[in-house]
Every structure is written in structure tokens, then in C-alpha cells.
Amino acid sequence: MDTGSKDFARRRALLATLLAGIGAVLTGAALYPVWRFLAPRKGAEAQDQVALSRDQVPLGGAHFFNFRGRPAVVLQTRAGHFTAFSAVCTHLGCVIQWQAAEQRFLCPCHAGLFSAEGAVLGGPPPRPLESLAVSLRDDQILVG
Amino acid sequence: MSLRKTLVDWLDIRLGIRDLLEQNLTNYLLPRKINIWYTLGAVLLTLFGLQFVTGILLLVYYVPDTEQAFASVQAIMNEVPYGWLIRNLHAVGSNLIVVALLLHMLSVLFMNAYKKPRELTWLSGFLIFNLTLVLCLTGYLLPWSQLSFWATTVATEAPGAIPVIGDDIVRFLRGGAMVGDATLGRFFALHVMGLPLVFGLLVGVHLFCVRRAGISRPPFGEDYQGEPPRYTFEHEHHPGGIPFFPNYAVKDGAVICFFLAVLAVLVFFAPNLFIPPSAFEPADPFVTPPRIKPEWYFLWAYQTLKVFPSELIGLGIQGVLMTLLALLPFLDRSPERRPAKRPLFLVCFVLGILAFVGISVWGHLS
Known part of the structure; x- marks a missing residue:
């Protein structure tokens, strides 16, 4: 390869690199x-705390x-004692149902x-239900 | 052995890709005197591709319901990140497409490239042009603004002038007596699915015709010779011409970049050039805004309907003009393609452009 064709090849490589760079940018x-x-917007799910009436x-x-865009559930296991969980099963993401009798x-x-405390009682779920923070204010239950 | 070569070898063994690329790119020779007007097809393909992509993106947030359509478009413009960019690219891009289509058609007309054996190329291109206008019309209604509502009301009212069946056509177009939910539903379905399917098919036919017949030679220069009469199929070859790739593809790319730059300037600095204030108010079926006007490319038709004492005459003249234009290659059968040798055609060409511009300006000012 003579000097001229080497120069040509180098110029060609430089040009190709420049074009590829500009194209990538x-x-x-x-x-x-x-x-x-x-991309999902954060604003739609940014509601930090959900207020529910105790009567509910x-x-x-x-x-x-609905808690931050996903289903959740709050229980009253004893009078005035409330617990809340994500209602999404930890197995494959279906929404759990509450069986009041059991x-x-x-x-x-x-x-x-799952138990009323969210622990796995049986079946394929690998983890307990995600627990959510609950606080009470007047006649309201605040979740989150 | 480089990865690229390995990949090309793999494909070549299975699909004969090197042969395909040579035939359609490097060994595909174009006329030596090919000019910049021949790039408009590639420009249009790019702009249509952009419409397709931005249209799909808008579908993510647009709600085709009369109660929610306007709010959903406002949300796209004001709340969704870069929603304004996607929507403006789509809205401004549609106007730029009509400009490019007009330039493409005018250049084909001027160079008389529609003549035998390219009658079907012209006809499919003319249908694409009309289908684009229908796409613009159906898309215009979707934001459900005052402008959308009343422009569609006026446009769909026009066929009412046809005797006997006019009212039925209007009802069919609208899906009821007035523009409403049914109209939005059918215009939405047509705009996002029905028309693009037919459009894709027509573009395929058009490109097939272009490729099969071969690129026409520009009818300029002293060495230009008329084509011999054809009685059997013959692909027009250009021995000694320039390869499509890389020579002409670079020119295609440059003109595409120019159009994209124009689009960017309009989107960033004059996004409302084609959008009057009535497009920013939600549709109100009980209040017609004053001085409602169609888009600039429909102004000639709007003014023609106003000039004649009867709408039927106006519609008839529009129909005759469009039919003449569609069938031009079948009516104008002289083999001469050099504009300088066709003074009558040249006069009609210039007068046609002046009439289109003049009537449109008249319609805008009236």
C-alpha cells in the first residue's frame, strides 16, 4: 500500500468515525x-398518604x-386496630381476596x-405481603 | 474477519443480499443529469415515516371521546414530557408534507415525467396526494377544538349540494345529522387505521412503478433525445449514469436534512403558524366562531365554493379539475417532454400555479 492510499484510508476512517459520532448524537x-x-410520570403516583374513613x-x-397506583387493603382485625398491606400477591402479581370467615x-x-398479618400460610408465594404504615387521626385512617 | 463481513456473508449465503444491494444501490444507475427535484420522493418517505412514528406516540395519550379529546390533547401539550414536541412535529409535519407533495407533483408536471410509460406512477401518486388530504382532514377533527369542530362541519356539509343523495352523504360522513361522537369515532378509526393501511399499499404500488419503469431522464440539455415509442415493456436503463448509492443517496440525505431543519425551525420558533387561536378552545356545538377558515391547502376549494352562485357548480368544477389532473397522462399523449417545446403546456402550468395561489390568498383574505 503506497502513502497516498494509506492517507486515503485514514481520511476515510476519520470521516466514518465522525459521521458515526454525529449520527449517534x-x-x-x-x-x-x-x-x-x-416513561411513566411520577406525578400520577406521588400521592404519599391516603386518608380513609374508619366507617369504610x-x-x-x-x-x-388505590395506594400510589397499586391496589392495597386495610383490615380492622380488632376494634380500633388497623393494618394495611399491598394487595398484590408476591407470587405473580394477582390481587388477593379477603376471606372474612377464615x-x-x-x-x-x-x-x-396469607394470614391477616400478611404472612404466607400456604401455596407458592415466596414472601409475605408488603406491609404499609398506618396511623390514625380523628376518625380517619392514614395509610403511607 | 470483521463482524460486519461475517454478518453480510451469513445473509448473503441465505438471501443473496450482496446481489440485491448491488442491483438496488451501487449498480442502480440514475440519469447523469438528474437534478435535486428527484429527491422529493425520499423527502416525502421520511416525512411520512415521521408522521407514522409521532402518530403512534400521540395515540398513547390521546382519548378519542368528545368529552375527553380536547383535555387529552391539552395534557399532551402541557403535562406529558416533550408532548408539545411530538404533537407539533405531527401537526406541523402534516403541513410540510403537503408542501413537499405539491413540489413533487409540480416538478413531475414540469418535466412531463407523467407521460407514457409512467401513467400508473402518476395515477398512484395522485391518489396518494388525495389520500394525504383526507388524512389531514380526518386528523384535523381529533383535537376536538372549536377549529376542528367547525372546519369539519363546513367540510362535511359541502357534499350536501349534490342533488338527491347529498343529504345522505353528509349524514353518512358524520354518522348523524351533526358532527358529534359518531363523527369523532369514524374519523379516528379512519385516521389511525383505515387510511394508513390504504396509504401504505398505495406507496408500495407507487414505489414499485418507479422502480419497475426506471427513473425518467430530465428533459433538459442539448443532448437530450426524445424516447422512442414503446410497444413492449422495457425498463429505462441509464448506461454511464451515476450510482444511486452513494452518489445520489448523499443528495437525498442532504435535502432530507434541509426539510427536517425547516420542520425544526417551525416547531421550535413558529409552532402556531398553521394553528389559529380557535384551535385552543374546546369545541362548542352551539357557538360558531367568526371567520372560520380551512387549512391553507383547502382554501382554493373553500373559495371556489363561495365564488359560484351554486355550491353544486363549485363542486362540479373542483371534480372536473381533479379528474383532469388525475387522467392527464391519458389525455396528453404527445411524446414531447421538453418544456421549452411545449409553450401551451407551460402557460397552463404557470397559470395553474398562479390561480391556485391567487384563489387561496383570496380565500384567506375574504
Whole structure:
């Protein structure tokens, strides 16, 4: 290879690198707005605390509600004693059901069972239900 | 052995890809005197691709319901990150497409490239042009603004002038007596699914015709010779021409970049150039805003309907003009393509452009 063709090859490689670089920058500039456009917005799920009325949760019963964009459940196991959990089964993400007679949760997808404290009683769920913080203010239950 | 070569070898053994690339890129020769106007097809393909992508993105947040459509578009513009960019690219891009389509058609007309054997290329292109206008019309209603509502009301009212079946056509277009839920539903379905499917098919036919017949030679220069009469199929080859890739593809790329730059300037610095204030108010079926006007590319049709004492005459003249334009290659059968040798055609060409611009400006000012 003579000097001229070497120079030509180097110029060609430089040009190709420059073009690839510019192309990558432009592609990034075009894809970034698309990514931001499609990414879930934090604002929609930013509601930190959910307030429920005590009347909504009967003694020994459960009340399902939306907590930060996902289903959750609050229980009144004893008079004035409230606990809250994520209502999403830890197995494959189905929403659990409250069985008042047995005082336990059943996941209808694969028969996972959870106690009123969220512990796994049986079935395939690998972990207990996610527990949510509960506080009381006047006649309101504050979750989160 | 480089990864690229390995990949190309793998594909070549299975699909004969090297042969395919040579035939369609490096050994695909174009006329030596090909000019910049031939790039408009590639520009249009790019702009249509952009409409397709931005349209799909808008569908993520748009709600096709008369109660929620306007609010959903406002949310896209004001709340969704970069929603304003996606929506403005779509809205401004549609206007730029009409500009590019007009330029493409005018250049084909001027160079008489619609003549035998390219009648079907012209006809499919003309159908694409009309389908684009229908896409613009159906898309116009979707934001459910005052402008959308009343522009669609006026546009769908026009066929009412046709005797006997006019009212039925209007009802069919609207899905009821007035523009409402049913109209939004059918316009939405047409805009996002029905028309794009037909459009894709027509673009395929158009590109097939272009590729099969071969690129026409620009009818300029002293060495230009008329084409011999054809009685059998013959692909127009250009021995000694320039390769499509990389030579002409670079020119295509440059003009595409120019159009994208124009689009960017409009989107960033003049996004409301094509959007009058009535587009920012929700549709109110009980209040017609004053001086409602269609988009600039429909102004000629709007003014034609106003000029004639009967809407039917106006519609008839529009129909005759469009039919003549569609069938032009079948009516104008002289083999001469050099504009300088066709003074009558040239006069009609210039007068046609002046009439289109003049009537549109008149419609805008009236």
C-alpha cells in the first residue's frame, strides 16, 4: 500500500468515525424526548398518604383502595386496630381476596394463602405481603 | 474477519443480499443529469415515516371521546414530557408534507415525467396526494377544538349540494345529522387505521412503478433525445449514469436534512403558524366562531365554493379539475417532454400555479 492510499484510508476512517459520532448524537437527541414521553410520570403516583374513613373498614372486614397506583387493603382485625398491606400477591402479581370467615387472604390465581398479618400460610408465594404504615387521626385512617 | 463481513456473508449465503444491494444501490444507475427535484420522493418517505412514528406516540395519550379529546390533547401539550414536541412535529409535519407533495407533483408536471410509460406512477401518486388530504382532514377533527369542530362541519356539509343523495352523504360522513361522537369515532378509526393501511399499499404500488419503469431522464440539455415509442415493456436503463448509492443517496440525505431543519425551525420558533387561536378552545356545538377558515391547502376549494352562485357548480368544477389532473397522462399523449417545446403546456402550468395561489390568498383574505 503506497502513502497516498494509506492517507486515503485514514481520511476515510476519520470521516466514518465522525459521521458515526454525529449520527449517534443525533439519534440520542431524537430518542431522549421519546423516552421521556413514554416513561411513566411520577406525578400520577406521588400521592404519599391516603386518608380513609374508619366507617369504610368494618370490624373483621377489609377495604381495598388505590395506594400510589397499586391496589392495597386495610383490615380492622380488632376494634380500633388497623393494618394495611399491598394487595398484590408476591407470587405473580394477582390481587388477593379477603376471606372474612377464615380471616385470611386468598390469591385466586394459584391459591396462595396469607394470614391477616400478611404472612404466607400456604401455596407458592415466596414472601409475605408488603406491609404499609398506618396511623390514625380523628376518625380517619392514614395509610403511607 | 470483521463482524460486519461475517454478518453480510451469513445473509448473503441465505438471501443473496450482496446481489440485491448491488442491483438496488451501487449498480442502480440514475440519469447523469438528474437534478435535486428527484429527491422529493425520499423527502416525502421520511416525512411520512415521521408522521407514522409521532402518530403512534400521540395515540398513547390521546382519548378519542368528545368529552375527553380536547383535555387529552391539552395534557399532551402541557403535562406529558416533550408532548408539545411530538404533537407539533405531527401537526406541523402534516403541513410540510403537503408542501413537499405539491413540489413533487409540480416538478413531475414540469418535466412531463407523467407521460407514457409512467401513467400508473402518476395515477398512484395522485391518489396518494388525495389520500394525504383526507388524512389531514380526518386528523384535523381529533383535537376536538372549536377549529376542528367547525372546519369539519363546513367540510362535511359541502357534499350536501349534490342533488338527491347529498343529504345522505353528509349524514353518512358524520354518522348523524351533526358532527358529534359518531363523527369523532369514524374519523379516528379512519385516521389511525383505515387510511394508513390504504396509504401504505398505495406507496408500495407507487414505489414499485418507479422502480419497475426506471427513473425518467430530465428533459433538459442539448443532448437530450426524445424516447422512442414503446410497444413492449422495457425498463429505462441509464448506461454511464451515476450510482444511486452513494452518489445520489448523499443528495437525498442532504435535502432530507434541509426539510427536517425547516420542520425544526417551525416547531421550535413558529409552532402556531398553521394553528389559529380557535384551535385552543374546546369545541362548542352551539357557538360558531367568526371567520372560520380551512387549512391553507383547502382554501382554493373553500373559495371556489363561495365564488359560484351554486355550491353544486363549485363542486362540479373542483371534480372536473381533479379528474383532469388525475387522467392527464391519458389525455396528453404527445411524446414531447421538453418544456421549452411545449409553450401551451407551460402557460397552463404557470397559470395553474398562479390561480391556485391567487384563489387561496383570496380565500384567506375574504
